[in-house]
Amino acid sequence: MASGTLLYAQSGGVTAVINATASAVIQTARARQVKVLAARNGILGVLREELIDTSKEPAAAIRALAHTPGGAFGSCRVKLKSLEQDRARYERLLEVFRAHDVRWFLYNGGNDSADTALKVSQLAAEFGYPLTCVGVPKTVDNDLAVTDCCPGFGSAAKYTAVSVRECALDVAAMADTSTKVFVYEAMGRHAGWLAAAAGLAGAGPDQAPHLILFPERPYDEADFFARVKATVERVGYCVVVASEGIQTADGRFVADAGGGKDSFGHTQLGGVASHLAGRVKDALGYKVHWTLPDYLQRSARHLASKTDLAQAQAVGKAAVELALKGANAVMPVIVRTSDTPYRWKIEAAPLAKIANHEKKMPAGFIRKDGYGITEAARRYLEPLIRGEAPPPYGRDGLPRYVTLGNALLTPRLPPFKG
Amino acid sequence: MASGTLLYAQSGGVTAVINATASAVIQTARARQVKVLAARNGILGVLREELIDTSKEPAAAIRALAHTPGGAFGSCRVKLKSLEQDRARYERLLEVFRAHDVRWFLYNGGNDSADTALKVSQLAAEFGYPLTCVGVPKTVDNDLAVTDCCPGFGSAAKYTAVSVRECALDVAAMADTSTKVFVYEAMGRHAGWLAAAAGLAGAGPDQAPHLILFPERPYDEADFFARVKATVERVGYCVVVASEGIQTADGRFVADAGGGKDSFGHTQLGGVASHLAGRVKDALGYKVHWTLPDYLQRSARHLASKTDLAQAQAVGKAAVELALKGANAVMPVIVRTSDTPYRWKIEAAPLAKIANHEKKMPAGFIRKDGYGITEAARRYLEPLIRGEAPPPYGRDGLPRYVTLGNALLTPRLPPFKG
Known part of the structure; x- marks a missing residue:
């Protein structure tokens, strides 16, 4: 030894x-x-x-x-x-x-x-x-310098692309009489890597996600509304993927605008998706649904x-x-x-x-109109979500995840006051 | 023919x-x-x-x-x-x-x-x-009469149990310095079938989910807070699964309390998880996170x-x-x-x-304290999530879902005004 x-x-x-x-x-x-x-x-x-x-x-x-x-x-x-x-x-x-x-x-x-x-x-x-x-x-944020990508990101990216593809099929089936706009909130406070990964779920203007909102581009509500409306009128529904970190041109986080007080004066925890969904409902009158996968997107080892x-x-x-x-x-x-x-x-x-250091997404990864990804982004992202590696499942239908013993060594030093 | x-x-x-x-x-x-x-x-x-x-x-x-x-x-x-x-x-x-x-x-x-x-x-x-x-x-709601279970429910139940198990591992790892309470919102306006399925993710009082809130039991905030606090103090963190349909004793939906206006006076779409998370943060001071899987839970064919x-x-x-x-x-x-x-x-x-007709969950499926499932519930639920049936994946790392042509037949009747 x-x-x-x-x-x-x-x-x-x-x-x-x-x-x-x-x-x-x-x-x-x-x-x-x-x-x-x-x-x-x-x-x-x-x-x-x-x-x-x-x-x-x-x-x-x-x-x-x-x-x-x-x-x-x-x-x-x-x-x-x-x-x-x-x-x-x-x-x-x-x-x-x-x-x-x-x-x-x-x-x-x-x-x-x-x-x-x-x-x-x-x-x-x-x-x-x-x-x-x-x-x-x-890091699921994929924002480390030097390395081409970060372990953890590819799996979260795969979760995002698969989930967006799946829920889009749901929305497509229901849009005639139910939800017309669906908003998916992706992690990414400073860089839109996971939102970009959602772009892998579809291709072309009529496939979901129809609109991606990146923190790298200022959020313009009027322009966004116009595009949502145009998409619903053209496709029948609209799937939006929003990075949690999107900001208005004056640098305010849209997610912060979402927080407030509920009707009882209690703290209402915000979020980008819930805010956007509420605004679309108010402004355009469409039935909306939204999802906040939160930790699910970074812990989905099954995917x-x-x-x-x-x-x-x-x-x-x-x-x-x-x-x-x-x-x-x-x-x-x-x-x-x-x-x-x-x-x-x-x-x-x-x-x-x-x-x-923090690696930003290259400007060339975001489409000129600001609402989608480019072919360069696809070339970069696609290999990272490639291949499946499911965990073993038990007879009970659940993944067999291990819990370690994690017994602590006896300390050799006095406790630290710091 | x-x-x-x-x-x-x-x-x-x-x-x-x-x-x-x-x-x-x-x-x-x-x-x-x-x-x-x-x-x-x-x-x-x-x-x-x-x-x-x-x-x-x-x-x-x-x-x-x-x-x-x-x-x-x-x-x-x-x-x-x-x-x-x-x-x-x-x-x-x-x-x-x-x-x-x-x-x-x-x-x-x-x-x-x-x-x-x-x-x-x-x-x-x-x-x-x-x-x-x-x-x-x-129906994912599993509320049809006569049939033992409803196609669609088992897959949503599996999604729920797996997702709760996964995010609980995330919370457990971070609880020392970050999120201590995590709230997962499950579909189920009238019956807590999917919330109950989350119970399959763990067993015993220390395994997540620690608390399940069922629409079949009146929601008592003070009692809930006390249990969250006790769980965090005993386990280090607390994973809560809440059915979207939980109500207070006077019959008000907790989800409706969650909606309100944000700081700009805009509609703030509520939800049970966001409401509970906000209340726990206010009342107990814990860092909270929550998830609203929404349509993801019923469209997750990959699981x-x-x-x-x-x-x-x-x-x-x-x-x-x-x-x-x-x-x-x-x-x-x-x-x-x-x-x-x-x-x-x-x-x-x-x-x-x-x-x-609407099939309610049997009273014997909910633990006496109202916050978990019984062995009878496990016997019923567990076979329904058993076995994996993943879709084929493409070289691009995404499931190969089919889109049909769906060309319409030429109508044989005049349009219906109805």
């Missing part, structure tokens, strides 16, 4: 395949006789010294992680500040690493996590502590993309290999080498190029 | 498997050399004489209907009134039947459709027109139950066989002959026993 342990932690919003990355990390490390600890609830588990010895988990459970959504060790939404501002917490991380002989730290998350991993590596160097920090990409799953596993495996080689402050990223046939490989990229 | 044609029409909200019924109807009739017309948009298509000659559709397209959600010929939400009140419309139906030599009428829908089919059969008898009317069961699919096909086949035998004013229903192993058969039941 190699000297030292490898610590793996999950960060930020979880995905349908982040556990597939975890599975690959643990399997690859086990094959190299490297012990893997996992932090409970991401970086918080390190600060709190809440560490899980994954060697207690049977091989079958680790394999089953590959088809289990959510975050098996728990994740967190915590961003450490600069080394100066959060000095005590960074030093605590190093103390915990030292107490458990952690020589390799793998942080599985997005931009913020890449930043944390980078800073930890810098502090370790400053202290002369031998540590290799590797970021592992993950995972096989491409996405393979990439999630590949970055996990590569992260361990990079770490054990001593490649510090890097992230394994996906490099696309060909669209047709779709080919990709893994390369290491410096965390400094990824931390705190 | 048998003399006369068979007319098939779809009615009410569509499901993931109503087209599987249509597929079985057409295939069974074709095997008997019976010509099948389909009405466009349900009974409206008959009134308008908008009829589709299904013999124009290739066999492969008819087979593909079995894995295509929505309503391939269009459906409608139109309820004919009594024979006296809607006399002209009923007579028009008979005129159209006569003009196209329709001898068998299959109406695929719920309570209302059974009622329409029954009345048409009565009027035909009155006029001495030889017509056999057969109702074909369908259909194999049991449900088999039953949808079986009722279609049986409906044709009953019709050709001259069994008038009946509906093929599903009779459960055994729970373990699950066994069922098809029998004919009189439409008079089904029309306008």
